[in-house]
Amino acid sequence: MTISRRRMLGVSAAAVTAASMSSLARAASKRVVVIGGGAAGATVARYLAKDSKGDIDVVLVEASERYTTCFFSNWYLGGFRTMDQITHDYKGLESGYGIRVVHALAQSVDAASQTVGLSDGSTIEYDRLVAAPGIDFRYDLIDGYDESMADNEMPHAYKAGPQTALLRKQLEAMDDGGVFLMAPPPNPYRCPPGPYERASTVAHYLKTHKPKSKILIVDPKDKHSKQALFREAWETHYPGMVEWLPGKEVGALKAVRNGEIVTEKASFKGQVLNPIPAQKAGKIAQIAGLTDDSGWCPIKDASSFESALVPNVHVLGDACINGAMPKSAFSANSQAKVVSQAVRKALTGSRQFEPRFRNTCWSLGAEQDSFKVGADYRAEGDKVVKVDGFISSTGEESSVRVKTAREAEGWYQAITSDMFS
Numbered sequence: 001m002t003i004s005r006r007r008m009l010g011v012s013a014a015a016v017t018a019a020s021m022s023s024l025a026r027a028a029s030k031r032v033v034v035i036g037g038g039a040a041g042a043t044v045a046r047y048l049a050k051d052s053k054g055d056i057d058v059v060l061v062e063a064s065e066r067y068t069t070c071f072f073s074n075w076y077l078g079g080f081r082t083m084d085q086i087t088h089d090y091k092g093l094e095s096g097y098g099i100r101v102v103h104a105l106a107q108s109v110d111a112a113s114q115t116v117g118l119s120d121g122s123t124i125e126y127d128r129l130v131a132a133p134g135i136d137f138r139y140d141l142i143d144g145y146d147e148s149m150a151d152n153e154m155p156h157a158y159k160a161g162p163q164t165a166l167l168r169k170q171l172e173a174m175d176d177g178g179v180f181l182m183a184p185p186p187n188p189y190r191c192p193p194g195p196y197e198r199a200s201t202v203a204h205y206l207k208t209h210k211p212k213s214k215i216l217i218v219d220p221k222d223k224h225s226k227q228a229l230f231r232e233a234w235e236t237h238y239p240g241m242v243e244w245l246p247g248k249e250v251g252a253l254k255a256v257r258n259g260e261i262v263t264e265k266a267s268f269k270g271q272v273l274n275p276i277p278a279q280k281a282g283k284i285a286q287i288a289g290l291t292d293d294s295g296w297c298p299i300k301d302a303s304s305f306e307s308a309l310v311p312n313v314h315v316l317g318d319a320c321i322n323g324a325m326p327k328s329a330f331s332a333n334s335q336a337k338v339v340s341q342a343v344r345k346a347l348t349g350s351r352q353f354e355p356r357f358r359n360t361c362w363s364l365g366a367e368q369d370s371f372k373v374g375a376d377y378r379a380e381g382d383k384v385v386k387v388d389g390f391i392s393s394t395g396e397e398s399s400v401r402v403k404t405a406r407e408a409e410g411w412y413q414a415i416t417s418d419m420f421s
């Protein structure tokens, strides 16, 4: 493809096509390929390119041209954000830092030749590979459920985008008096408070549009993240609307069928169904040999997140097993800065500071009523360990909750700009 034709098609000169990649000369003697342009991968690519100042050729392989954040997707469901406000592109990474963004699917990794095979048949060499593919879903554990059903009929909406929009449409079409039936996933999974924040923002929508409706949560777990805080929010803002049933009463999610979720111990009817499957690392991690029997990716050193199974590959974000950090965008972004330094050290001999990690997860219990949990962490061998933590208290003044909600909004602005601009 010639430059002029590329221009005609409206593709920026910096955005090279996957097909042209294999014939492209390296932009520097060392090359890092990053698979996945989400919270983890976009941040690693940005910090690597920014800090190496041209010494490292950074290639970001991302399947989609635009990234809708799972974080704040519950805000979209509740009507607090538009889809546009939670969707980002990669233009800033291309034009601001010279990162070569390739929109293709990474389909194979050859650790011996240090190459990644792409969906268009081309291959890209790497000196270091960063794998940040996020999660995949265990559809095999739920009779009657698969990817096509999730995309078209019964969205889990646990990868944000079209499924999130479909779920919102289904809520809009639901009768006043209908039941929104959610089955959260078993541990470990992306964003431990996510399903319960979703119940809260959906409750906000229902309270304001369909007040006779109910939310039923059939959980395989006996306890969940920020339980007392969510319970308090539901009782205060949506009395009688949200019912949560624990694992000891319902057991694991087994099947879905028209209007029904079937668990080990019972079956439940609803008008809008939101089964969220058990999870594992994104598919390419398994193909690349980065996963163990758990379906997640072990690391051998928490100060570099280098894979325990494949040399010269670093794996971070939701896909990895790191020890104490939860699977969150905040965690992924924090890990990415450590990985970026570790990769630069390995390739250019630059200095790495002592790794420090941080996470905070804010949840919206109701409009202007937000609470948070968080911690600081450090690297210890192959594990990230917690140093200290905090959690909001029940019974806090509403002014504190309003301030916490503002903090969450500020965090969203800051973290998305730290990833994409």
Ligand SMILES: Cc1cc2nc3c(=O)[nH]c(=O)nc-3n(C[C@H](O)[C@H](O)[C@H](O)COP(=O)(O)OP(=O)(O)OC[C@H]3O[C@@H](n4cnc5c(N)ncnc54)[C@H](O)[C@@H]3O)c2cc1C
Binding pocket: 035, 036, 037, 038, 039, 040, 041, 061, 062, 063, 064, 067, 069, 070, 071, 072, 073, 074, 104, 105, 106, 107, 132, 133, 134, 135, 157, 158, 159, 190, 191, 194, 195, 198, 282, 283, 284, 316, 317, 318, 319, 327, 328, 329, 330, 331, 332, 360, 361, 362
């Ligand atoms: C409802 C919900 C609410 C949440 N709320 C919060 C919150 O408030 N705060 C918070 O910190 N976290 C939150 N999270 C969690 C957060 O979204 C994830 O932890 C975070 O996105 C993980 O980042 P990641 O980079 O590992 O994966 P992702 O962000 O999923 O990125 C992975 C990327 O890799 C790409 N990819 C995968 N495989 C390939 C391949 N083979 N080739 C090319 N590209 C590929 C995907 O297209 C994707 O863009 C929430 C999650 C959900 C579901």
